[in-house]
Amino acid sequence: MTTNPDQTKPTAPPIAITAAKEPSTLDVSVGPQHPGSGHLRMLMRVDGDYIVSVDPDIGYVHRGCEKIAEYRTAVSNIPHLERPCIIDAIHLNWGYVLPIEELQGIVVPPRGQYISTIAAEMNRIMSHLYWLAINAGVFSGHTTIFMYAFGDRDLFIELAEMLTGARLTYSFLPPGGPRRDLPAEFQDRLLKLLDYFERRLVEYDRIFFSNPLVIARAKGIGTLKRDEAIKLGMTGPVLRGSGVKYDVRKVEPYGAYADLDFEIPVFEEGDSYARFLVRFEEMKQSIKIIRQALEKMPKGPIARKAPLIIPEGEAIGRVESSRGELTYMVKGDNSDKPSRVKIMNGSFRSLIALPYLIRNVHVADMPIIYGSLDYWPVEADR
Amino acid sequence: MATQSPTREEDLVNKLKARFPDAIKDSKIEGKHRITIHFDKDKLLEIARYMRDELGFDHVKGVAGVDDPTHKKIEVLYFTGSFSRPEIEDLIVVLQAELPRDNPTIASAVSVWESTHFHERETFEMFGVKFEGHPDLRKLLTLDNWEGPPPMLKDIKFPEMGQR
């Protein structure tokens, strides 16, 4: 493998593609009909087989989420605000109701917190399986893991259908607590599924994570050092793959996480393979959390009645979604509709890593770096 | 009667007020994890450098604009946090500045916090706030040929979506 001669030069901060062009370079447009995770356009400036710089051009799925959210009542906003990242719907829903509950002064009962936690961890497993299938699998050409991960994800989706009534679009957590209690045969089926899934994770390790072809493509590619990750404001598995131990579930516990015992996987190398492994280990930790929560589930009511008016004030709430720290700022003005909803999600914060990391790499490394960041264009564009 | 030692949040606010006595206009502490600081918009870079170097707030989670037509101002909020110092890692400090609605300009924080790069582009496009010194201030999310007013201002209404 030849080394890239440009790596000896000091690296410059990301520049816009509108800067002066070298005569040997070519502008290639990647996208926007992106059959992977959503529509994103990257203007790549290519010199032979090396990418000189990348300019992300986002906004192809921008719907004006924050503007429309001002025209819907607090509860009606839930199906609207969970759509940006629909495979992670419980977290987007929960992050929105946390500031509303703070403004209205409601405390969800313990059984409701445990049910929300179980639904959220199931959703984390589902989102990481989708990531494994598409962003890590198909983007690197590994279509077998795509079949495996989507097949197992469907088993979780059938369980979620039993719990909430819908396969993907849950709208499960209005302010005050979950809408439904656990059905009768839910717990047995979930525990059997977790045993089966642990055996499948061993198979995933053999076919994907320990596959020498995947290791050769992903190890050492797109390295983000620890101080760079902090300076760029990364979050989620990207941050934990660079050696920073930060997870909102431990830093500011919400739901039932304060009573449950789990670890945060952190890897020091900061390359794409470390980011792959962080999500793999997180799936194992999610299994542990669900088992404990089912065991420790308290009895009692699941939800409180919430008022229909959002009082005056400003509140911030955050959860740890599958793509990182998801922060909502809700401002109320004593009416039934919020006056401003600001969404700060993990995908939009990872956007700055795209021009920063995809520099002086081979063209074939671009899908690996892009896939390891787990950038979800619809969530970033809102 | 012995005086209580200040909490961590009050300590932070006192340090900022001592360093910038006339630039910090107001402060609010809510609960254990949230501090809001209203500051004078001309002193953004000095306050940002102090917060990053002395107090340890090394990144910005987001930059929000809030439109307030009744008081004729646009507010810009910076949500800052800390990854490197464990004793303040659960805090979110919101730095809030008020800009006049007819000509909203403020210095760009990209030289201090590089994580604000794309957030400032979005606030420029959605609210019309000009960030002076931003290396690449152009439209991010709307169409390339969008010539209309900034979309998130309250002047843009959608009556077909119901009463607001």
Place this chain on the structure above:
Amino acid sequence: MVFGAMYEGIKHIFKRTFTLKYPYQKVLLPKGFRGRHILYMEKCTGCGICAWICPERCISFVPPADGKEHPQNPENRFPQYWYARCCFCHFCTDYCPTGALDYSPDYELAEYDRELLVWSPERLSKVPTNIGTYRSVFHGNKGSMGVTYEPVEKQPKT
């Protein structure tokens, strides 16, 4: 190591797969599945909470087709659903104070004509009859991905 990875994929050639032959074999959906709505006209009072809470504004009110008087409904108006807009969140079902709306496992709502997607109150009050006959059973150690689909009559009553 590469052969270990290849074996993991190749071993599935010799396993049995399972295909449910839709539309002759349909899955029995769990209770509370969020399909289309069922309206019980004798319980509806015409209060309008369903239309207020609907995120998509797809509910409007019309008088009943036969012009009959319903004593519990003073303004004699019943909800009409526009399924082209409905996102099936069922907040209307949960927030209805008299329980006049209900879940149903009816998801086969496609039409060739856009106007047929507006469901009148009378059409909504018909209880659907096309429920499934196969239930998915999770074994974990047999079947395709641990799941087999068994006909409902052969299973013990839960």
